[in-house]
Amino acid sequence: MQSHTNVLLGHGSGGRLSHDLIRDIFIKAFYNPTLAKQTDAALLPVPPGQLAFTTDAFVVNPVFFPGGDIGKLAVAGTVNDLAVAGAKPAYLSASFIIEEGLPIEWLDKITQSMALEAKKAGVLIVTGDTKVVEKGKCDKIFITTTGIGTFTEGFYPIDEKNIMAGDKIIINGSIGDHGMAVMSARNDLNLQIPVVSDCASLNHLVKLVLGQSGDIRFMRDATRGGLGTVLTELCENKEFGILIHEETVPVKESVRGICELLGFDPLYVANEGKIVMVVKSGDADKIVSLLRQQPEGAEAAVIGEIVSNHPGKAWMKTAYGSSRVIDMLSGEQLPRIC
Amino acid sequence: MQYIDEFRDKEKIVSLVNRIHFESKKPMRIMEVCGGHTMAIQRFGIPGLLPGHINLVSGPGCPVCVTDRAFIDKAIAFSRLPDVIIATYGDLIRVPGSSSTLDKEKALGADIRIVFSILDALTLAKRNKHKKIVFLGIGFETTAPGTAAGIVKAQMAGLFNFFVFSAHKIMPPPMAALIDQGVKIDGYLGPGHVSTVTGSAMYHFIPEKYKLGVVISGFEPLDILQSIYMLVLQHESNHPKVEIQYSRVVKPEGNTKALELLDEVFTLDNDWWRGLGVLPKSGLKIHEKYAEFDAEKMIPVEVEPTREDKGCICGSILKGVASPADCKLFKKACTPSDPVGACMVSSEGACAAHFRFQKS
Incomplete structure (x- = not known):
C-alpha cells in the first residue's frame, strides 16, 4: 500500500x-x-x-x-x-x-x-x-x-461524403451543460445554480443508432467549441449548407440562465456527452425515439436539416422568423463587461 | 416568470413586427448606444424583421471600443511591472495596444486575472498583500458604481495594495456630441443598464434641444421591437420624448444609492473618445480624496508612445456614419481572431457583431 x-x-x-x-x-x-x-x-x-x-x-x-x-x-x-x-x-x-x-x-x-x-x-x-x-x-x-x-458486430465507418440536401440533423440532448458546470465549479465564480456536466461515454447509444440505420451520414461529438463549431466545420467548403431551427435546440433553463448572465452563447459552450448526427430524412424520427429511450438521449431532437441553398454556411432560424449565420468562434468566449 | 421566454414569444413578436410595418411610413435611422443592444439586435436578427426604410445604426456604446488606445498601452505597462497583478473584465484582454495586448502579455508571464466583479479584485488584494492589484475600471454608468463601491470598501478594509485605473465614462456627452458633429439620426434606443443607474432625466435635453426621441430599452427581442415601435410612433407624430420601455428594471429616478457613490468617488473630467475626440466632462476620474487608490497617481510607470493603426475606421463606425462593411480592413486584415480595431474585439463591438452574425 x-x-x-x-x-x-x-x-x-x-x-x-x-x-x-x-x-x-x-x-x-x-x-x-x-x-x-x-x-x-x-x-x-x-x-x-x-x-x-x-x-x-x-x-x-x-x-x-x-x-x-x-x-x-x-x-x-x-x-x-x-x-x-x-x-x-x-x-x-x-x-x-x-x-x-x-x-x-x-x-x-x-x-x-x-x-x-x-x-x-x-x-x-x-x-x-x-x-x-x-x-x-x-x-x-x-x-x-x-x-x-x-469495426465488427454491426459497426461500420461513417463517411460524410453521403450527406445530401434533405438529411436531418439530430442531437442527443441539451447543449452547454459541461462548459457551464465546469465554469460554475471554478472557485472564482460563485454561481449557485445547479448545473451538472453531461460527461458520458456514448458508444452504447451510437451502437443502437447504427443498428437502426445502415445509413448514418455523419456523427461528431460536440466538445470544445460546442454545437456551433461542429455545424460550421461540417459545411465549410461543402456544396451543402445547414439550417438549424433555434427553438428545437435543447438548452437547459439553468445553462441558458448562466449564459445570459455572462454573455455567452450556448451554441459555443462545450459538451462532453453530446453527438451531432446527420441521418437520412426518413430515418430521423425513429432514431430520435430510439435515442429518447436512453438516459443519454432522453432529450434528443431533430434540430435542423441539410440544405442546398447557402452552400458552405450554417444558418439558424429563430422561432419568429429572423435568421442569423452560425460561425466559428474566434478565441475563447469571454464574459462581457456589463 | 423566468424573464426570457416571455420576451421571446413568437406571437407577440409577429404582432409587434406587423404593427411597426403598419405604423412606420417615414424613413428612420435609429441609433443604439449600448453594446448589449448591438449584440442583441444582431443575435436575434432584428434588422431582418423591420421595414426596409428603418435603419438601425450602432453608436459608441461598447466600453472597450470607445476606450483610448493609450489606456491599453498604460494597462500593458502596469502589467509589465513585477509586483503588479492586473484584474480586468474579460473583454479587455484582446484589445490591441500600440504593440501588444494584455492577452499576449499574459502569455509572456504577466499576472493578469479575469474577474467577474470588482469584489474578485478586492479578494485578490486581500490574498496577495505583497502585490499591487490594479483593477482596470472600464464601462459607463453601469459598471462605474461597482468600481466606486470597490474603492470605498478597500478604504474601509484598509486594502492599500488595491488600485483602480479608471477609464469610466458617462453616456450623455457622446449622445449630444454625435448630433453636434452632424450625425444624422431620428432617435435613440436608450441604454438599458446605464439607465437603471442614472434614471431617465439625464436624457431630457435630447428631445428638448435636438428634437429627437429616446426610448430606454431592454435586451430581449420583444423589448427591442417594442422600443422601436415606440420610437416609430414618436417619429410619425413628431412628438419626440423620453420614454422607458424597460420599466421592469429602469425607474425614472434611477438608483439613488449608486448615483451617490459615483458622486462620492469620482469627479467629471474631459475624456477622449474613439471617433469623437475629447468630450468635456465625459470621463470619471477618481476624486482627490481617494487618490491613494488611483493607479495613475500611485504607480509610476513608463508607457510607450501610442500609435493608431492606419486604415482603421472604428471612429466613424462608432459615430454611426460608416458601417463595418465600409472599412477596408473588415474581414480582411481585421477579424475577431486578429483584430485591428477595438470594435472587432469586444463581443459587443459593431464590427464583431456584424462579422459574426451577418457574414454571408
Missing part, C-alpha cells in the same frame, strides 16, 4: 516508488491480463480490416466538477471519438502527467472514475505511462488517452 499521502517527484523516477504507484493505483484500478503483464507494448488481438485510432489530451480546472472529473472525461472523450467514427471502442492507453504534491487520494479517485467509465463503455485500458513534474510545471494532473476501435 502507498505510505505517502502526496505524489512525489520520486513517483515518476522509474524506481521503487513508481513501481508501487503503478501497482497500487493503476493496475489495481484498471486490472486486465494485458495490462497486468506490464510489457513495454501491449499485444492486442485485432480483427482484419480497418481500425479506428484516436488520441486526446485532457486538462480541466477544476479537476473534479459536478457530474464528473478529469478521469471520467479522459475515458469518455476518447471512447466518444471512436464511437462517432462508427467504431466499437476496444482499447485505451492512459498517460498521466502529475504535478508533485497531488494528493494520492485524488489520484486514486481519478483512476477509480476512469476504471468505472471504462467498464461502462466496455473498453480495456491496456497500457500507460506516468510522469511527475515539479510543482508549478503542470496544473495538478494532465491525462492523455489514446484509443483503438474496431
Whole structure:
C-alpha cells in the first residue's frame, strides 16, 4: 500500500516508488491480463480490416466538477471519438502527467472514475505511462488517452461524403451543460445554480443508432467549441449548407440562465456527452425515439436539416422568423463587461 | 416568470413586427448606444424583421471600443511591472495596444486575472498583500458604481495594495456630441443598464434641444421591437420624448444609492473618445480624496508612445456614419481572431457583431 499521502517527484523516477504507484493505483484500478503483464507494448488481438485510432489530451480546472472529473472525461472523450467514427471502442492507453504534491487520494479517485467509465463503455485500458513534474510545471494532473476501435458486430465507418440536401440533423440532448458546470465549479465564480456536466461515454447509444440505420451520414461529438463549431466545420467548403431551427435546440433553463448572465452563447459552450448526427430524412424520427429511450438521449431532437441553398454556411432560424449565420468562434468566449 | 421566454414569444413578436410595418411610413435611422443592444439586435436578427426604410445604426456604446488606445498601452505597462497583478473584465484582454495586448502579455508571464466583479479584485488584494492589484475600471454608468463601491470598501478594509485605473465614462456627452458633429439620426434606443443607474432625466435635453426621441430599452427581442415601435410612433407624430420601455428594471429616478457613490468617488473630467475626440466632462476620474487608490497617481510607470493603426475606421463606425462593411480592413486584415480595431474585439463591438452574425 502507498505510505505517502502526496505524489512525489520520486513517483515518476522509474524506481521503487513508481513501481508501487503503478501497482497500487493503476493496475489495481484498471486490472486486465494485458495490462497486468506490464510489457513495454501491449499485444492486442485485432480483427482484419480497418481500425479506428484516436488520441486526446485532457486538462480541466477544476479537476473534479459536478457530474464528473478529469478521469471520467479522459475515458469518455476518447471512447466518444471512436464511437462517432462508427467504431466499437476496444482499447485505451492512459498517460498521466502529475504535478508533485497531488494528493494520492485524488489520484486514486481519478483512476477509480476512469476504471468505472471504462467498464461502462466496455473498453480495456491496456497500457500507460506516468510522469511527475515539479510543482508549478503542470496544473495538478494532465491525462492523455489514446484509443483503438474496431469495426465488427454491426459497426461500420461513417463517411460524410453521403450527406445530401434533405438529411436531418439530430442531437442527443441539451447543449452547454459541461462548459457551464465546469465554469460554475471554478472557485472564482460563485454561481449557485445547479448545473451538472453531461460527461458520458456514448458508444452504447451510437451502437443502437447504427443498428437502426445502415445509413448514418455523419456523427461528431460536440466538445470544445460546442454545437456551433461542429455545424460550421461540417459545411465549410461543402456544396451543402445547414439550417438549424433555434427553438428545437435543447438548452437547459439553468445553462441558458448562466449564459445570459455572462454573455455567452450556448451554441459555443462545450459538451462532453453530446453527438451531432446527420441521418437520412426518413430515418430521423425513429432514431430520435430510439435515442429518447436512453438516459443519454432522453432529450434528443431533430434540430435542423441539410440544405442546398447557402452552400458552405450554417444558418439558424429563430422561432419568429429572423435568421442569423452560425460561425466559428474566434478565441475563447469571454464574459462581457456589463 | 423566468424573464426570457416571455420576451421571446413568437406571437407577440409577429404582432409587434406587423404593427411597426403598419405604423412606420417615414424613413428612420435609429441609433443604439449600448453594446448589449448591438449584440442583441444582431443575435436575434432584428434588422431582418423591420421595414426596409428603418435603419438601425450602432453608436459608441461598447466600453472597450470607445476606450483610448493609450489606456491599453498604460494597462500593458502596469502589467509589465513585477509586483503588479492586473484584474480586468474579460473583454479587455484582446484589445490591441500600440504593440501588444494584455492577452499576449499574459502569455509572456504577466499576472493578469479575469474577474467577474470588482469584489474578485478586492479578494485578490486581500490574498496577495505583497502585490499591487490594479483593477482596470472600464464601462459607463453601469459598471462605474461597482468600481466606486470597490474603492470605498478597500478604504474601509484598509486594502492599500488595491488600485483602480479608471477609464469610466458617462453616456450623455457622446449622445449630444454625435448630433453636434452632424450625425444624422431620428432617435435613440436608450441604454438599458446605464439607465437603471442614472434614471431617465439625464436624457431630457435630447428631445428638448435636438428634437429627437429616446426610448430606454431592454435586451430581449420583444423589448427591442417594442422600443422601436415606440420610437416609430414618436417619429410619425413628431412628438419626440423620453420614454422607458424597460420599466421592469429602469425607474425614472434611477438608483439613488449608486448615483451617490459615483458622486462620492469620482469627479467629471474631459475624456477622449474613439471617433469623437475629447468630450468635456465625459470621463470619471477618481476624486482627490481617494487618490491613494488611483493607479495613475500611485504607480509610476513608463508607457510607450501610442500609435493608431492606419486604415482603421472604428471612429466613424462608432459615430454611426460608416458601417463595418465600409472599412477596408473588415474581414480582411481585421477579424475577431486578429483584430485591428477595438470594435472587432469586444463581443459587443459593431464590427464583431456584424462579422459574426451577418457574414454571408
